[in-house]
Amino acid sequence: MNIVVLVKQVPDSGSERNLNADDKTVDRGSASNVINEMDEYAIEEALRIQEAHGGEVTILTVGPEQATESIRKALSMGPDKAVHVVDPAMHGSCALATSKVLAAAIGRLNPDLVLSGAESTDGRVQAMPHMIAERLGIAALTGARKLTVDGSTLTVERQTDEGYEVLTASTPALVSVWDTINEVRYPSFKGIMAAKKKPVETLSLADLGIAAEEVGAAGASSAVLEAGKRPPRQGGVKVSDEGDGGVKLVEFLASEKFV
């Protein structure tokens, strides 16, 4: 089973994140950038399926030059190769345009299975898997906490607000995963060394048959008009428990009409 794993480089959610003042795109220059955490679980799941069923695992990333770091890091976990779609015209692309580029790149690789994180920590939109599946006309099984592969049949437990749903589909399909699906391995030293030599193919928009004006700020279907920092929350009253902390807490809640 050949698997493509979608990997996005995002600003570290543990550090301060900003939008660029000029064009209001995500500031990827000053932030420390990492692999979107949920995507690491998708890589892990791909490697486990490969170990059980064979085939090849390919990392697919759309992003600026600097995303190469994340691609090498992803490869150090064990995938065979990577495809990096990089084109200056992509800067400022909306989700819709990004999905067009990803779908075109996936179409070229023609995998049995596409795996991705359920959402990214920067956008948190959860839209990409269904946008891609809609474009490619393949099944989408999203929000997986468990994935079983039996020949060409996929079964997923999809986490929902109320519990879970059991989904099935045949390959080719796209599965997006939550961090509950597995435990991610740490790259070994050998893996890190091997990753440096693994093939990374670079593709431009022209290679994918997509015109520059279909993507980027020019081709965007939505626009950020203004952006500002939210005033940070101010801490209020802090009391030490002198044996009456619970009562004081309830007195506060009562003053705010919560009890």
Add this chain to the structure above:
Amino acid sequence: MSEILVVVEHSGGAVKKVTLELLTLARTLGEPAAVVLGGPGTASELTDRLGEYGAAKIYAAEHADVTGYLVAPKAAVVAKLVADTSPAAVLLASTQEGKEIAARLAVKLDNGLLTDVVDVAADGTATQVVFAGSTIVKSAVTRGLPLVTLRPNSVTPAPAPTTPQVSTVDVQVGEKDKLTTVVNRVTEQKGSRPELTEASIVVSGGRGVGSADNFKLVEELADLMGGAVGASRAATDSGFYPHQFQVGQTGKTVSPQLYVALGISGAIQHRAGMQTSKTIVAVNKDPEAPIFELADFGVVGDLFSVVPQAAEEIRKRK
């Protein structure tokens, strides 16, 4: 007045609160038309409630295929309605399913999409809170109509009773929208508590709660206040509480009237999911815990004495 399509979320024959928020918002933009997607007989149970909140029209799309396959049939139905009725905007809930339907709609209609919106102005400009609540953004769809998903607890639902005109939608689901079969839907420990993202009060426990058994304390306080129970990632990763109740960067984002953090240090990961709550209170034994930087009221102390005392005090006042 132009129609505003509102995609209804419902569960167990009841309209979800976020849909009432959507109808309330839709009334400021045009005439709300509720789209009910479900199996046969779904709409009749929801009509009264939708009318109470101002749905002038209800489009009832009822067919076994709508629920038998994941999301795609719902998107197909809404896309056809958009083509047939030319609404001024389409509003959905910023829930997993709402965002997924919206994603497919965006592709089908080649239309911009704005998610996790907290407000929409009359001109269609949307307000979004991004990066864990640290940044406010005003944005607009520049291709197509405003296609927006609204984060639960963004709007106060207000009734505006009317009698909806119900029209039946002829549902036709093509093979390409039947690729993912829903084999089973399993409800896990729903109980009587409100849903986490919709609750007005959320009581959450963290690493400091110490064990799954001790989470009873958190549940007790939540039940006394009619709130939902949440947990930090440290607590869910330690197996103290099920993952679907995780609040934070990799879990749910909540924005209740009151957020009670018990034994939660307030790492940035957790703050990402709760710092837009209106009022925050915290109990933590570490006076330096970052949660106190957010808390309107904080108690530095042992939650195992503070929480039972608070519970007792609430009982006394009832």
